[in-house]
Amino acid sequence: MDRQFRPWRTLRRLASRTPGAERTPGTDRTTPRGRFAAAVAAVALLVAGLTGVTAGEAAARDGKWSCSGAPVPDGWVITGYDRNGCQGAGSWYQQPVKDGIWTCSGSPVVSGYVITNYDRNGCTGIGAWYHQLARDGRWTCSGSPIPAGYVNTNHSTTGCNGIGSWYQEQIRNRMWACSGSPIPPGYRNTTFSATGCNGVGAWFMVRT
Known part of the structure; x- marks a missing residue:
């Protein structure tokens, strides 16, 4: 048996089942205008069923x-x-x-x-x-947010097309972090290196 999807056959079935089609003035299926209105309603139902969203929802999403x-x-x-x-x-x-x-x-x-x-x-x-x-081990532009639990661990003055960039990593025990990097809860700075982070300075972080 041929079980191919036939959209117009589906539309005819939907049109015949459209609620209120027999009672709405101007939509009598025995007239050309009625058949056209029923087909339009069926198309709308079919499209809504296939996509699961309204036109307004799709526009808002885009x-x-x-x-x-x-x-x-x-x-x-x-x-x-x-x-x-x-x-x-x-x-x-x-x-x-x-x-x-x-x-x-x-x-x-x-x-x-x-x-x-x-x-x-x-x-x-x-x-x-x-x-x-954000992900562990990613270069970010100067001025980028530093997500919670992350620190800057390296610096490039030429990164991000010349505005500078910082390398972000998730905090771990006994890690060097660049000066100005946030100190996540549960950690503290212990030692400073003036040459760390390509000259901007770095702090050694350990768990408290």
């Missing part, structure tokens, strides 16, 4: 343009800029954060993410930053 000064929702970042948007006031494209995404200068950094690259020409010339999830 992102949206907002005027300058509009708040950025939690968990979202700014990824595009149009200086002519919003009648000349400027507009920004906002979308949910994900691992490995370029964001415009001034975009919030979502908790758990760090900045790992910089493009001075990105975002229509205002500069862009590359956001990734």
Whole structure:
């Protein structure tokens, strides 16, 4: 028996089962207009069933343009800029954060993410930053957040396209950390090295 998926046959079945199709004025299936309306309703039902989301939900998930000064929702970042948007006031494209995404200068950094690259020409010339999830042993740009439980253990003055970078690692007992690095709870500094971290200085951390 032929069991191939036949969408139009499915649509006809859905149309015949559409609630209220017989009672809604203008949707009598015996007229061309009624058959068309029933088919449209069936298409909507089929698409909703296959995707599991509404058009509004899909648009919100993909992102949206907002005027300058509009708040950025939690968990979202700014990824595009149009200086002519919003009648000349400027507009920004906002979308949910994900691992490995370029964001415009001034975009919030979502908790758990760090900045790992910089493009001075990105975002229509205002500069862009590359956001990734934090992990043990990752170079990050100067100014990047340091997640809880992490410390900076090395420094490069030329990293991140010239703005400098820091190497982040999860804290461990008896580890050298760069000067200015946070001291995680349960640890303390014991010894200082002026030449550590490529000359910025380093502290030896041990468990308390």
